[in-house]
């Protein structure tokens with residue numbers, strides 16, 4: 001094997017390992033009052049939930065954006081979530097309690113794409129809780145702005 005081929009093979013093995021690691025990386029952990037305790041969901045599992053899109057402005061970006069993800073209530077229903085609120089935790093240690101009722105009163109989305117592109121940590125990903133603020137005047141309020149958790153990684157159902 002030439003030096004060049006050896007390097008190419010090594011590169012292919014690294015790319016393969018990265019692909020496997022990425023697929024198995026849990027993006028969201030759900031704990032607390034759900035059926036069967038804690039679950040960890042990777043991108044494949046999250047993208048298997050019914051896909052929903054939402055066009056809205058946000059308080060931290062310019063203009064309107066198209067978010068793609070799943071409805072929070074679809075996830076919670078599938079996991080058999082009880083309780084009256086969800087504590088959402090972010091990678092930057094931000095935490096906020098969200099009343100369960102929000103997800104049934106409004107189509108709150110957990111977004112993994114914005115304008116067709118995967119959200120990365122640098123742009124509020126990999127997961128961002130997005131409220132349909134343009135559709136409901138009541139949501140255009142600081143009380144709801146707090147609940148737009150970006151860099152979301154854990155939901156604790158209480």
Ligand SMILES: Nc1nc2c(c(=O)[nH]1)N[C@H]1C(S)=C(S)[C@@H](COP(=O)(O)O)O[C@H]1N2
Pocket residue numbers: 059060090091092094145146147148149150151152
């Ligand atoms: N992960 C994370 N999400 C967050 C925050 C935060 O600090 N970290 N701040 C909250 C608050 S207080 C508001 S008003 C909105 C917008 O916050 P930003 O202007 O800091 O983006 O996001 C919310 N989501």
Ligand SMILES: [Mo]
Pocket residue numbers: 145146
């Ligand atoms: Mo805020």
